[in-house]
Amino acid sequence: MSGDDDVPLILTWDDEAERPDENGVGNYDTVNNVNLPGPLDSRSQSSLRQSWEMNYQEAAIYLQEGENNDKFYTHPRSARALVSYMFVHNHLFYLMELLTGTLLMVLSLAEPPAVPSLRLDVYVHATLELLALVLVVFELCMKMRWLGFHTFIRHKRTMVKTCVLFIQFIEAIVVLVRQTSHLRVTRALRPIFLVDCRYCGAVRRNLRQIFQSLPPFIDILLLLLFFMLIFAILGFCLFSSNTADPYFNTLENSIVSLFVLLTTANFPDVMMPAYSRNRSSCIFFIVYLSIELYFIMNLLLAVVFDTFNGVEKVKFKSLLLHKRSAMEHAYQLLLSQQRPDGISLKQFDGLLRFYRPRMSARDRFLTFKALNQSGTTMLSLQDFYRMYEVMGLKWRARRSGEYWFDDLPHTAFLIFKGINLVVKSKAFQYTMYIVVAVNGVWILVETNMLNSGFSWSSFVPWSYIIFLTIYGVEVLLKVSGLGPVAYFSSGWNLFDFSVTVFAFLGLIALAFDMEPFYFIVVLRPLQLLRLFKIKQRYRNVLDTMFELLPRMASLGLTLIIFYYSFAIVGMEFFADVIYPNCCNTSTVADSYRQVNVTIGNQTVLEEGYYYLNNFNNILNSFVTLFELTVVNNWYITMEGVTSQTSHWSRLYFMTFYIVTMVVMTIIVAFILDAFVFRMNYSRKNREVLDDPEDEKGVVFETEVHQAEALHTLDLYRHTLVGTNLSSLQEMCVTMERNRHSSLVFMGRRSRTKSDLSMKMYEEEIQEWYEEYSRTNLPQPEGIHRDLDTSCPTQTNN
């Protein structure tokens, strides 16, 4: 390790000598420009340290930008911007953004038409809204400080947000003044505040993807609508002479009927009047459905899937190159004038202190070791390129022995060893499968025998207790046989464990008469899921399912945002128009009827129930919109609302159908793409996947010698006064105590989609890099050209 006298190759944010940062050029002090005097000459130690700290911080910011796919033109350009940047980029601020966004959206629960139990007075909810909006204003001001005015107004999303904010502000004040809500359709724009917040990046990506898929989608949609129109004219000509046919009596009805037929929601019914008069009229409907539903609709999926397919790869590529560029920027900032061809541990450690403040000194040291493949004391750019791969690693000393109970006394060792062997045996596994299967059959038979209706408020069948005991014993055996660490590292075991523990908790709660009824009923069959471990395909499917979950969740959130906007519009226009017996003039009157019918001498309430699908508050609206998404019988809601308002209402429902069709098609395309990708991947790496080691995720290994550890500890003590070095000390102590001359550490993290993609596109990635380094020589803000001579590593790679 070198001394403290390194001078940074590049100086950043030199406030005293701030140069104009127009066009982003000249943001750095280059060695050439500033003409620094020799090391330790006029610059004092503390000022040198300070400039290093600055460099560490900026390098950390670059890495962050690479990770978050933030463009470099939003990079802070001055020390003042840096302060705002640091203020804006921390979890507290993110959380505030999220909370204000959520608050604004949640407010619609309390604004009229409100959920009855959550209704608030006008001045309360309007004040809350104003408060939230003021917070948003504050956030925007901070962002402006960071970005500078010019960048700020060129940032489209932020500008839209500002406009919406302005409108909302005025409206909120109007509401406060008038003490009553007016027609506030603009509330439908509120999700923009949520979408814009940092934690909702995935939602933004989804929205972008939706918009990218739109042009081809709309083309095919036009084709669809065109055929619909042709068939509507045809249907009108053919069937309007039949007075018993309400579906085709006017051209408008004809179009609406065929639109609904597109969703199949009115299928046999729409055909029946014509069919009963002339059997051959079924040809019209069969041809229509074959063309529209079975051909063009699938075409829609094909087109979206194709766009999706291409976009995914392009996105991955640009993200990869962006990260690479970020790493190059960061690398430059960590070079010192004395040693311009690598980064020493000291600089790397400084970077990590900013980039991952929570990381312990030991882990920082181990990360450096993991990156340092050459074995020299320096990290080359080539080493540094793997920065993002090693960031999420969790480090742990590899145990010297095979089992967790190696250090126990001999008797205990033998017992645990026995349990270990039992638990790992095929026989044990298959016995458990059989138990689970028997349990499944048991539940089925038991439930079937309770034909008179179900009720066990305090009565728990003995079978339940028996099976639960077996599962409990199994969990205990496995935990003790494999050791807690190995046991809980498998997702399946975690699943087993939590289901069993929750079931026990439920049982205990039941004993105290707390009736966690649903709890137990739901948990019981969940055990059966384990049966799907048997077959490789199911394991694949379920693994992929878990890998997809975060992405699915973000897609779900995207859907909810669309729902929210439509719910607001629906509430503004259709609140309280639907009630029992409301639509007696429409063709769907039956579904809304609620009458008392006297059969014999019993009075029975005959309910149509559809009056429940209304827009009376936001929760009801969400359920109604979900029903519209599922599509079946959606026209009943549409016709009901239409009969109570005007026939323009249909536009709302049709638009909603098309929007959900887009989102749903994207979801289907996404699932298709993810699975096909995964299957291709496992086909390509069949031998790797069979390797159980690979299933544990990405693993790095590094060996630390005692001398090295002590040396590092010493270095840290020397340079980082006052920081917490307990993790490093502990490592040294462990070595001392066990009299090992070295310790092997394993860094482990779960595999991400990006890792899979890296492996899938292995060959192409090399090409991309070459192309990138050819066309896009790393020149942040145009200064590296001057450095090319002094920094050979950069052009060599």
Added chain:
Amino acid sequence: MSGDDDVPLILTWDDEAERPDENGVGNYDTVNNVNLPGPLDSRSQSSLRQSWEMNYQEAAIYLQEGENNDKFYTHPRSARALVSYMFVHNHLFYLMELLTGTLLMVLSLAEPPAVPSLRLDVYVHATLELLALVLVVFELCMKMRWLGFHTFIRHKRTMVKTCVLFIQFIEAIVVLVRQTSHLRVTRALRPIFLVDCRYCGAVRRNLRQIFQSLPPFIDILLLLLFFMLIFAILGFCLFSSNTADPYFNTLENSIVSLFVLLTTANFPDVMMPAYSRNRSSCIFFIVYLSIELYFIMNLLLAVVFDTFNGVEKVKFKSLLLHKRSAMEHAYQLLLSQQRPDGISLKQFDGLLRFYRPRMSARDRFLTFKALNQSGTTMLSLQDFYRMYEVMGLKWRARRSGEYWFDDLPHTAFLIFKGINLVVKSKAFQYTMYIVVAVNGVWILVETNMLNSGFSWSSFVPWSYIIFLTIYGVEVLLKVSGLGPVAYFSSGWNLFDFSVTVFAFLGLIALAFDMEPFYFIVVLRPLQLLRLFKIKQRYRNVLDTMFELLPRMASLGLTLIIFYYSFAIVGMEFFADVIYPNCCNTSTVADSYRQVNVTIGNQTVLEEGYYYLNNFNNILNSFVTLFELTVVNNWYITMEGVTSQTSHWSRLYFMTFYIVTMVVMTIIVAFILDAFVFRMNYSRKNREVLDDPEDEKGVVFETEVHQAEALHTLDLYRHTLVGTNLSSLQEMCVTMERNRHSSLVFMGRRSRTKSDLSMKMYEEEIQEWYEEYSRTNLPQPEGIHRDLDTSCPTQTNN
């Protein structure tokens, strides 16, 4: 060209010296084995010619087998087998197969329960059936003669067919004896006779694909059903205490309800009773639908799509290699002892006379020229490998001039030239688009104004005649400007032409009071389709659509075959169980009700119409099954039938649902695959597709010199006495008359999927060939090993 004294390198079907053909080895006379005496020595000219004819025929058979993907173990092994082979492999026989197969299927229109207007007496339809079955027996006997008994009984499909035939035979006789039809569910197996016939190869391929996709499909289906079961138990536990809820009152109902919910057919209804009691119960349904409908159902598609994807490529590869092997076999048979390194025109011509009997002598010559790339008088194996590419070509002499009217007098030339320029101008094209658009709007407005119902039995709107006149003029201009040949070579023009001509015919028919009403109504909007020519994407989509049509038709046929089997079973069990007011005890009674209701003093017939969805005859069954395929409200039919029979009937409907789900998933996967393939293709060959020449399909060009032509004519006159040489003579006469020393001929055919695949997999194909030639040296029946020394071309390539 050489003389007549060539002796075949290999002799085939030497009847006098027939050797055992066990294991398919030793089917050929090799030169080494037979030890032939010198040429023209003991063998007479005629016997030599005869053995050449034999070789030509066998080579042609090999090529046919390669084309049809027939395996070589069914290759005829003796002269006797050859006779049966020739008998079995001609279009008359194929047609007979098709007709008997169709007859057997069509019979169910006339068998009870018959379509009323087609009912036949028992002895008539039973006799017809016996007749058809006797024909099938005859066909099978011919096949057995060709294949030999051993191969015959090892051929699985044929054995199944024989068994079914046997059963059908007995049953037909029983029907004749008893003079009444019994429960003949086995009629559901009749499609096997149709599927087995030569023309239904595409259907067989589809069925194979369906069966290949089944294993992964079933895995995911089990997952689906498993979750369904868990949720059914859960639903029963949660909702059975609600007496107003008929959907979950027993476990069986609970399962059925959730199965139907899987198809969304009962969606909001099934939720409503529970939802009206407790709003949070909607969570159960939302979670169920999210998991089952939006996740696992899409998984099904993903899995099938993935299998499909892989299978398509494997199929293409095996077909390609099979063809290659067939060509190698054929090539060997055409080599002569004197010149073992190539095929001369004479031998090639002999092959084509058997392989394509209808091809004219000129075309045979031109095909040889097209293949012969080296310019020598011989075809090497490398040339011969392109055999299948040149087979479908249509040859035409290239016109010397640019326009068809080049040879007309000057005035006429100028007029046509002017028309040509007008027709080709952008302005003309866009004017026509505008006319079509105006026409579209006109139709819409006109139809919308006829709100009182539509009727123009003899009244034709003047706008129709005006637009039709414009279209007529356009067609005339285009035909005269471009020339008929150029005009009709474009599919779009053909479409325009036929629509316009049919519209005129309709108008004329209308003038004679024939009221071809539908005709005109349908044709009018079809013109609007032209608007989709404007955008590249639509052209792509529509082109792909036309390319897919044959495959879609075969998929449709496959679906119909499934329909047929289900229709037979449905008719046998459910015929006449559904009638108006039949199901008053069921929950769906309303849909079957047909009552007279008195409103005020008017009596109105209130119809439920669903009694029309019955299994009373095969046509009704088909419509009912189509409705079940569309899925919406299918449970009404199911519940209706169930209430009239037993609850086991549900099994029929559920099975049908699952089967159609498989077929539909395959159709979706197929469309997806085809489109994604097509889009990838056009992305890969963007520059090629923009080239208009490429859109015309595959084009070969060859130049024929006068001397060459005369020499060939002479050769043909000499060797082929009595054959029709008029085409060759005509060619020579044309050259003579126009005083051209040479003529260029163009061979053209439309591009097939196989051509596209060839281009897509270009690189892989080379690898496949290499691998093939490494592992599978061309050794038909093990004799070519002896030839390796005498035939260098074969190992060189």
